[in-house]
Amino acid sequence: MTLPPKEIIRALKTLLGDAGSLISDPAEMASYLAEPRKRFHTPAVAVVLPGSIATLQALCRWANQHRIPLVPQSGNTGLVGGQVPLRGDEVVVNLSRINRVREVDATAGHMTVETGVILEEAHKAAEAGGAMFPLWIASQGSARIGGVLSTNAGGVQVLAFGNARELTLGVEAVLADGRLYRGLNALKKDNTGYDLKDLLVGAEGTLGFITAATLKLFPIPEAYETAFINVAGPEAALELFYLLRERTGMRLTAFELMPRFGIDLQLKHGMLLRDPAASLSPWYVLAEVNRMKGGVPGALQSALEEALGGGLVTDAVVAESESDRTLMWAAREQMSDVQSREGASIKHDVSVPIAAVPRLIAEGAAAAERIVPGIRACPFGHMGDGNIHFNFSQPAGADGKAFMAGAEPLHAAIYRIVGKLGGSVSAEHGIGQLKTDLLKQVKDPVALEMMQAIKAALDPNGILNPGKVLG
Ligand SMILES: Cc1cc2nc3c(=O)[nH]c(=O)nc-3n(C[C@H](O)[C@H](O)[C@H](O)COP(=O)(O)OP(=O)(O)OC[C@H]3O[C@@H](n4cnc5c(N)ncnc54)[C@H](O)[C@@H]3O)c2cc1C
Structure with a gap:
């Protein structure tokens, strides 16, 4: 049984004291609840900004005991609504204050940074040490390491260096019950059982709070x-x-x-x-x-x-x-942004085996034209990774609202083609709260059962980002 909002706020004040900030005024919370695509508008009971890992642990212990749902948030640039509330009874836990660069060892090729370090600051820290951290995304001035890892972010150099998962050597995380998982290491080889790092990276805040990570560094090109x-x-x-x-x-x-x-x-x-x-x-x-x-x-x-x-x-x-x-x-x-200046647009972040990209584009554009005559296809993206942002602009001069209202058949057609070609309905941005129904439709049922079992084992009371990913 959860507590009434007033009691939650009172308890949070006591719990955080000087060790964290508490925001409960709706106007002050607004910027933490507004996400980039402006699709989700659910309120929160409060936003908290713990100032240390010990405070975050205490917060989790208390929330787990009282079944208070927590929404992990880093830079709030996620595109599928994972970092904002879904139900209205959640406390948003913004991790931007846990933001130290702990260590950079450019020669050995790794650095350890905390969750709240902005991606661009991580680049600078690596460069100052004489190395490169090769994960570049357009939101790097705001996205933070915890969010980047939790969404297994990709970007423009995945082709050579891999996505966040492949760039991570070890993670440290606070679990739902407040325990600290000390998984930081700089090992390229570690065959001591299940890969817990790979489980936490890409979990979109449903399995634990990533508090720090050891990341791979590379020589800077000339x-x-x-x-x-x-x-x-x-x-x-x-x-x-x-x-x-x-x-x-x-x-x-x-x-x-x-x-x-x-x-x-x-x-x-x-x-x-x-x-x-x-x-x-x-x-x-x-x-x-x-x-x-x-x-x-x-x-x-x-x-x-x-x-x-x-x-x-x-x-x-x-x-x-x-x-x-x-x-x-x-x-x-600017390929994606410009579409909003041209009216309404419908977007898909999909991937297929690279050899199937031409078929995806040809069949997707033809299907879209049958559904909405005059629709303007704008497929672009990381072709080297088989990842196409399959976007469509409304027909010139059409009514944008009517165009968006008819999005469902278009989504269904694109996802059907993706499935037929052996692809994925979320290449880069994750599932969040946007694609939970879709995941249930397309994911292998046994894979879903395994995911549910892992979630139940690590978060038995379901307090971490409820309703996200698994729905
Ligand atoms: C203009 C723009 C361009 C983008 N380009 C790309 C791109 O090229 N490639 C790409 O992959 N993505 C891209 N994105 C999406 C987004 O920037 C990434 O998903 C980014 O990695 C999210 O980081 P964040 O710090 O903003 O996380 P948030 O948005 O705060 O959170 C994202 C998810 O991670 C969870 N989370 C956050 N912090 C933690 C933590 N410490 N522990 C556990 N869970 C946590 C949240 O609950 C949520 O589910 C883009 C977004 C924008 C707005």
Whole structure:
């Protein structure tokens, strides 16, 4: 039995004392409850900001005893509503005050940072030590390590370095009953039973509070070779990917696909001051290759010359300055935002085996056109990872609200194609509260039972992010 809100607030005041901040005024709570997509608007009983791990442990012990639901929150940039309340009786636990960089060992290739460290600050800490932490996402100025790990975030260099899970060596976490799991280590090899780190990373706050992590670091490249490449379509892009991977191997760090439609929108809405492309083409690829100290320059250029000679690529521009490179990346990173300037849009964050990406795009665009004639497909993203953000803009001049009201058949069609191609309905952003029903429909029933058993073992009273992921 949970307590009435007034008693919860009174108890939290006593519990936190000077060791944490408590916010219970609705106006002051607003910024913690508003998430980026503005889809979820449930109130909370309170927002708390523990100032130490010991305080967080005491909070969990008390919440577990009284069955008070807790919602872990870090940077509040999540796109599936995992970090905001679902029922209205929750206490949001914002972890931004637990934010020390504990250790950076650039030479050995790891650092240990606490949950509240902003991703960009983690990059800077690694760089100050002479190394690179290669997890870049557009929200890195606000997203924090705890949230980045809990969503197993990806980004633009997964191709070479993997997502958050692959970049994590060890984690420390507070469990639902307040116990501290001390799993920080810098071991590449550790075969001592179940991989608890991999369980906590990507759990979206349903299994424990990640309080710190030991992360992998890499040498800083001496230079980047970046190109904006014209291709006839996703089939040609796939062939180009195979060729570049063969010629540049692990140095190929990004391979991003974009339709001309998205570039035109950015030029129309003043988000790009000039066109990053060499010439008009229905599709483009942004490819990037890292060059390490002592490496031979021109690997990307010579692979592109070969592709041009073979007709795989129709034109290309290689960045000659940092501002060229910035322009190319801006064109890629603004692809999603620009759609909101063009009216309503319906989005899907999906992945398929890389060889199936052209079929996904062709079949998805055709199905969408049958459902909403005139719909404008804008599929783009991390093609090298098989991860496409399959977005659609409303038909020009259509009513945005009516377009959004008809989203369900479109979702069903895209997810059906994804399933048929052996893909995933959430490549990067997770399940949160947005996709719980969908997960039940598409996930293997035995996998769901295993997930429920793990949840019941680690959080028997169901106080951690109730209703998220498993519904
Ligand atoms: C503009 C923009 C661009 C983005 N680009 C990408 C991208 O390229 N790739 C990508 O993968 N994502 C992307 N995202 C999504 C989002 O930024 C990531 O999911 C990010 O990793 C979330 O970090 P956060 O600190 O904001 O977490 P939050 O939003 O606060 O939380 C996210 C989830 O993690 C849980 N959680 C938070 N902290 C903890 C903790 N310490 N312990 C346990 N659970 C916790 C929450 O309960 C919630 O379920 C983008 C978002 C925006 C707004």
